[in-house]
Amino acid sequence: MVKFRYTKMAYKDPDDMVFGHAIYPVFCKNWNIQFGAGYVVPEVKVAPRPGMGDSLEKLKAEHERITKDACDRAAAIGIPFFMIEQEHVYQQTNNPKWAGEITALQAGIIEEYVSKYGIKAALRQTVGDIRVAEKPGGLRASLGSDYDARIAETVEECCKNGASDICMETMGGKEVLDYGCMRQDIRAILFGIGYLGSIDMEYVWTRNVEICGHYATNPGGETNCSGANTLMFVAGGLTAHDFPHTVAMMGRAIAAGRTLVAYECGAVGPHKDCAYEGPILKAISGRPGAQEGKQAVCAHGDVMGNTIAAVCDVWSNESVEYHSEFGGTTPAVWLQATAMEAALMNTAIQTGQAKVLRDLYTLTDRYRDPQGYCLSYDNAWRIGNALVEYGKDIYLRARAAALEAGKIMKEAHEKREVVLTRFELDSLERAMAELEAMTTETPRWVEKCVADYKRKVPNFKPENYGL
Amino acid sequence: MVLPSIKNTDFIFRRFNVELEGPAIPVEDTPEVKGAVPTAEPFKTLALAVVKGDTDTVISKVKDALKTTKPLDIIEKGLAKGMDAVGALYASGTYFLPNVMVSADAMMAGISECEKALGKTTEKKGKVVCHVAEGDPHDIGKNLVVMFLRAAGYDVVDLGRDVPIETVVDSVKKEKPIWLTGTALMTTTMSNFPKIAEKLKAAGIDIPFGCGGGALSKEWVETFDLGFFGAKAHHAPKLADAILKGMGWKDLRIKYSEVVGEYATGKGW
Numbered sequence: 001m002v003k004f005r006y007t008k009m010a011y012k013d014p015d016d017m018v019f020g021h022a023i024y025p026v027f028c029k030n031w032n033i034q035f036g037a038g039y040v041v042p043e044v045k046v047a048p049r050p051g052m053g054d055s056l057e058k059l060k061a062e063h064e065r066i067t068k069d070a071c072d073r074a075a076a077i078g079i080p081f082f083m084i085e086q087e088h089v090y091q092q093t094n095n096p097k098w099a100g101e102i103t104a105l106q107a108g109i110i111e112e113y114v115s116k117y118g119i120k121a122a123l124r125q126t127v128g129d130i131r132v133a134e135k136p137g138g139l140r141a142s143l144g145s146d147y148d149a150r151i152a153e154t155v156e157e158c159c160k161n162g163a164s165d166i167c168m169e170t171m172g173g174k175e176v177l178d179y180g181c182m183r184q185d186i187r188a189i190l191f192g193i194g195y196l197g198s199i200d201m202e203y204v205w206t207r208n209v210e211i212c213g214h215y216a217t218n219p220g221g222e223t224n225c226s227g228a229n230t231l232m233f234v235a236g237g238l239t240a241h242d243f244p245h246t247v248a249m250m251g252r253a254i255a256a257g258r259t260l261v262a263y264e265c266g267a268v269g270p271h272k273d274c275a276y277e278g279p280i281l282k283a284i285s286g287r288p289g290a291q292e293g294k295q296a297v298c299a300h301g302d303v304m305g306n307t308i309a310a311v312c313d314v315w316s317n318e319s320v321e322y323h324s325e326f327g328g329t330t331p332a333v334w335l336q337a338t339a340m341e342a343a344l345m346n347t348a349i350q351t352g353q354a355k356v357l358r359d360l361y362t363l364t365d366r367y368r369d370p371q372g373y374c375l376s377y378d379n380a381w382r383i384g385n386a387l388v389e390y391g392k393d394i395y396l397r398a399r400a401a402a403l404e405a406g407k408i409m410k411e412a413h414e415k416r417e418v419v420l421t422r423f424e425l426d427s428l429e430r431a432m433a434e435l436e437a438m439t440t441e442t443p444r445w446v447e448k449c450v451a452d453y454k455r456k457v458p459n460f461k462p463e464n465y466g467l
Numbered sequence: 468m469v470l471p472s473i474k475n476t477d478f479i480f481r482r483f484n485v486e487l488e489g490p491a492i493p494v495e496d497t498p499e500v501k502g503a504v505p506t507a508e509p510f511k512t513l514a515l516a517v518v519k520g521d522t523d524t525v526i527s528k529v530k531d532a533l534k535t536t537k538p539l540d541i542i543e544k545g546l547a548k549g550m551d552a553v554g555a556l557y558a559s560g561t562y563f564l565p566n567v568m569v570s571a572d573a574m575m576a577g578i579s580e581c582e583k584a585l586g587k588t589t590e591k592k593g594k595v596v597c598h599v600a601e602g603d604p605h606d607i608g609k610n611l612v613v614m615f616l617r618a619a620g621y622d623v624v625d626l627g628r629d630v631p632i633e634t635v636v637d638s639v640k641k642e643k644p645i646w647l648t649g650t651a652l653m654t655t656t657m658s659n660f661p662k663i664a665e666k667l668k669a670a671g672i673d674i675p676f677g678c679g680g681g682a683l684s685k686e687w688v689e690t691f692d693l694g695f696f697g698a699k700a701h702h703a704p705k706l707a708d709a710i711l712k713g714m715g716w717k718d719l720r721i722k723y724s725e726v727v728g729e730y731a732t733g734k735g736w
Contacts, residue, residue, distance in 0.1 A: 047654050048655060049654060050658040050687065051655075052655065053658065089653060089654070089655035090602030090655060091602070094602065132629045174604070178606070181565075182565060182607065182610065182611065183568045183572070184569075238484040239484055243565065300681075359470050359471065362470065363470060363471065367473075367476055367480070368479075
C-alpha cells in the first residue's frame, strides 16, 4: 500500500533545484556515501556479453571483470566516490541464488577498494522485471506467477549479500502502452503508464520496501524504462518519422505520476534514469535522483543530453556491453566519462557557481527539441505542480501532467522558442483535445478503458492489476 | 528565475526537421497518393479510407462494395492500393509510424469483411514465424514486424515473447515458414539466437533467420549461420518478398540495403 500521496511540491521555487543537492539526501549505509548531499555521484552500468549467462561461473567471472575494471579506473584517476549499478540479466533475476552470489562478489571487490583507498562507493542492484503479462500467473505471485515469486527472492538475496540500493524498472501496463505507442493513442498511453503502471508499481514497491527494511539496503526507486523510454526511443532524432516528440514528452510527464509511486510506498532514492522523468520527480519529492544524458550515447541517441544534467544527483551512463575500447574496457571508460562530468559539476558547487553551470546545461538543449524544453528544470517544476494538484488520484494526476506538458510545448511554439513541425503540432493538439475530452470521473474512465483495451490488446489481462 | 538569452542558437543546434519541412498539402493531393490510388470507384474511396486509417469507413464502404464487386478485387484494386500509398508516404517522411499502424488496422478490417464474404481466408504470399527471445519481454519491435508482414499479405505465426528455444525450433519444423524472425533487447537473451540457428541447421533447415532489436548488431548476427541483421521493422515486407523470390541468408547479408531500398546501418537510434 502507498503510505501517502504527493499533494504538495517539495520545492516551492524551481530556482532552488540544482545538481548535487536534494531536500532529502539519502545516506547509504555500507560504504559511507550520500546522495543529494552537496555533491554529484558518478555511476557506471555495464551489461555482460552474450553467452555469459550460460552458467553461474561465466556470469560471475564477467561481473568480477566489470567491477574490478571500474574500481581500478576509479583509483587510477582519483575518483573520490562512485556507484556501480548492475542491471540484472534475465538469468540473474531468474536464479535468485545466482543474484545473491554475484552481489556478494561485487560487494567484496568494492569493499577491498573502499578499505585500500578510502573511496566512497555504492552498489546498486537493479532487479530485472522478468514477469510476462500473458504467461500463467501473469504479473503476480498470488495468481501463480513463478517469475514474480523469483523477483521477490532475488530482491532479498541482493539485500542479504551487500547491495546498497535496490531498484527496478517494472513493466506494468506495457502491453497497453505498446498498443498506444504504435497507434499514437494518448488514452492507451495514459491508461498503460499512468493507471496500470501505477497500480503495478504499488504492488511491487510495497514488497520491495518491506524486504529492504530488513537489511542495510535502501529501496531506491524506478524509472519508466518500459514506457516513457520506449516512447523516446521510438521517437528518435529530429529527422526520424516514427513517433512525434511532443506526444513522447506527454508520455514522460504521465510517467512521472507512475514512477512517483515508489516513493509513496516508502522508497527513498536515488531513482533511476532512462525515462528522463527525473527532474519532475525531484521537483515534487525533493528526493535525489540519477540522470543519464550525453554519456548515455553508448546505448541510445538523445536530444537533451546536457539539459537533463541540470538537477541530477547521480550522473550515469546507460547500459553498455562489456568489451574493450582503445582506452580500456567499457566499465573503466564509461566510469571515467561520467566521473569527469560529475567532477565539473562538483567544481561548480565548490566554487559557488552551480546555478551558472545548471543554466548553461539547461540552455544547451532547451530549444533543440520540445522534450528538452519541457524537461528544463523550471518547466519540469510546472509539470510537477500540475500533477500534485490531483495527487490523490493516479489517473487525474497523470492526465494533468500530460496536459501541462502540452500547454508548455504550445506556449514554446507560439513564442517561437521551439517551433514545431506540422506533424508535431497536429499530434500535440489532437492529444490535448483527447485528454481534455476525457471524463474526470475516474471509475467511469477506468471501466471504459478496461472494456476497450481488453478487446484491442490480447495480452492485457485486467486481473494482473486487480481490476 | 531568468535564464540568460542566447544570441544565436545556430551555433548550438539547428532544427533540421522544421527547416526542411515542405508545404502543407492535403494527403490525397500528394504525389505518393496520386501515384498509387486508382481513379475508378469504388476502389478510390476504399483506398483513400485506408490511407486515412479510417476503419469505420473502410468497413462500411467494403460492405457497400461487396454488393457489386468481387471480394478479391476489393482487396487487390482498392485496399492494397491504399496501403501501397501509405508505404510511399512513410518512405517519403510524410507519414509517421502510427499513421501506418492505423491504416494497416483499417485495411485488415476491410480484408476481414471480404473474407467473410468469400467464406475463407485469402491466399497468403508465404508464411513467416516471428518470436522474441526467451527471457525477453520487449516485443514492440516484433509486433511491428508482424503488422508490416500481415499488411503485406503474409501469413504470420506470432509466437509472442519470452519464447523457449525448443518452441521456436518445433514451430519452424511444423509450420515450414520461408523466414524466421527473432528480436531481443538484451545482450544475454540474444544469445539464444545462435542456439536456435544451430538446431535448425542440425535438422537440415536452411531458412533465413532475421534477427533485430536494441542489443543486436549486424556484426554479431553474422557470427552464426542463417542469421542476417534486420535494421528496421518496416523493411520486413521487402525482405520477405526477396526471400520468396529465392534470396538466401548469405545474399541478404550483402544486399540488404539494395533489397529494402534505403541505407541501413548496423544499428538504430
